[in-house]
Amino acid sequence: MKKQTKAIRIQTKKSQYREHSTPLFLTSSFTFESAEQGKALFEETEEGNIYSRFSNPNVTEFVDKVCMLENAQAGIATATGMAAVFASMAGLLKSGDHIVACRALFGSAHQIISQILTKWGITYTYVDATATEADWEAAIQSNTKMVYLETPSNPGLELVDLEMLVRLKKKYGFILNVDNCFATPILQTPLDLGADISVHSATKYMDGQGRVLGGIIVGPEELIQPIRFFARHTGPSMSPFNAWTLSKSLETLELRMERHCANALKLAQALEQHPDVKAVKYPFLPSHPQFELAQRQMAAGGAIVTFEVEGGFERVKALYEALEIASLSSNLGDTRTIVTNPFTTTHSKLKPDEKAVLGITEGLIRVSVGLEDGDDLVADFEQAVTRSAEVVKSAIAG
Numbered sequence: 001m002k003k004q005t006k007a008i009r010i011q012t013k014k015s016q017y018r019e020h021s022t023p024l025f026l027t028s029s030f031t032f033e034s035a036e037q038g039k040a041l042f043e044e045t046e047e048g049n050i051y052s053r054f055s056n057p058n059v060t061e062f063v064d065k066v067c068m069l070e071n072a073q074a075g076i077a078t079a080t081g082m083a084a085v086f087a088s089m090a091g092l093l094k095s096g097d098h099i100v101a102c103r104a105l106f107g108s109a110h111q112i113i114s115q116i117l118t119k120w121g122i123t124y125t126y127v128d129a130t131a132t133e134a135d136w137e138a139a140i141q142s143n144t145k146m147v148y149l150e151t152p153s154n155p156g157l158e159l160v161d162l163e164m165l166v167r168l169k170k171k172y173g174f175i176l177n178v179d180n181c182f183a184t185p186i187l188q189t190p191l192d193l194g195a196d197i198s199v200h201s202a203t204k205y206m207d208g209q210g211r212v213l214g215g216i217i218v219g220p221e222e223l224i225q226p227i228r229f230f231a232r233h234t235g236p237s238m239s240p241f242n243a244w245t246l247s248k249s250l251e252t253l254e255l256r257m258e259r260h261c262a263n264a265l266k267l268a269q270a271l272e273q274h275p276d277v278k279a280v281k282y283p284f285l286p287s288h289p290q291f292e293l294a295q296r297q298m299a300a301g302g303a304i305v306t307f308e309v310e311g312g313f314e315r316v317k318a319l320y321e322a323l324e325i326a327s328l329s330s331n332l333g334d335t336r337t338i339v340t341n342p343f344t345t346t347h348s349k350l351k352p353d354e355k356a357v358l359g360i361t362e363g364l365i366r367v368s369v370g371l372e373d374g375d376d377l378v379a380d381f382e383q384a385v386t387r388s389a390e391v392v393k394s395a396i397a398g
Helices: 004-009 036-041 057-069 083-088 107-120 135-138 162-172 221-234 240-250 253-272 289-297 311-322 352-359 374-398
Strands: 075-079 098-100 123-127 142-151 175-179 197-201 215-219 279-281 304-308 337-342 364-368
Touching: 004 057, 004 253, 036 107, 057 075, 057 215, 057 240, 075 352, 083 107, 083 142, 083 175, 083 215, 098 107, 098 240, 107 123, 107 142, 107 197, 107 304, 123 135, 142 162, 162 175, 175 221, 215 221, 215 279, 253 304, 304 374
Parallel strands: 098 123, 098 142, 142 175, 175 197
Antiparallel strands: 075 215, 197 215, 279 304, 304 364, 337 364
16 A cells, blocks of 8 residues: 555554544543553553653554654654754763754754753754765764764755765764654655664644644664653653644645645745745745755655745834735745744844854745745735835835
């Protein structure tokens, strides 16, 4: 069976009630059939549920589906995407270790690496997403335990060559940890390219409808086991309700990503032709500096488009006011198109020089392209760009 079929048909075992859809297991704990079974479950000589902080049938179903989509042996779900990012590091790193990370990261990932892990004596080195193989190799130290990255990155849509890093991984033996949130397993499966761990904010496209929070980490059992130990005893557990929602959402992930990507490409092409847009970035535009890598590494360009307008924050405000369809939010991955200004929201805590290096300017707009009619979206953004340019010109004129 193909993955789309499996995403729909992987379910918990039916109960005596013969339900067609998986029920919710809203319980904090589970009973034992006997003292012997309780002993066996805690000794882990028998598989089963004990406590929903450890495992729950709804969570297991969700994890099983993502493992199937990512071609992974094992996984663990968490309460949020950032809990997954943190657990994927904290469960595998120790004092004295070194992590190499791509400089182009989501703001909270920067804070974990530079502010939290350093308290435990874990050092780090940043490397540009577009750095050469020699640059990446130069950053690796004798105590480098992990390389962590996003591809495509948030918000700059920079790509990292995974095959190149896999060559270095084989040479130096580090753990290659990839945030696959923007691409989803539909467009990219890092483990198939040789990565060790794939991490997601399930809040985004896995849910896809702006309803629940969640995160997930998948990889080989020998790496997931210590992460599971860390999560089991620190408690970033996914709720059964959120897992149930996310598992149902995975049934439509492939279909949704097809529409997301088609709409995003159409919008990117239109914005690139607009005279009042300074620059547009989208992995499947030929103008993207890593277009060839994107085509080699991804099945489609994804649902995020970034574009830059001149006129600073005043232009951004005017553009926001002119948009009629898009929502204003720092979230992404929804059925509804969302815009945000990373300079003042998601990456506002970065220092000015850090923003400059990442290309996060005052006029940068990140668009999470939704599932509305593509022509409607193009028309809305074109009129908003034009009107906002006129507003700023009028203000300058006096």
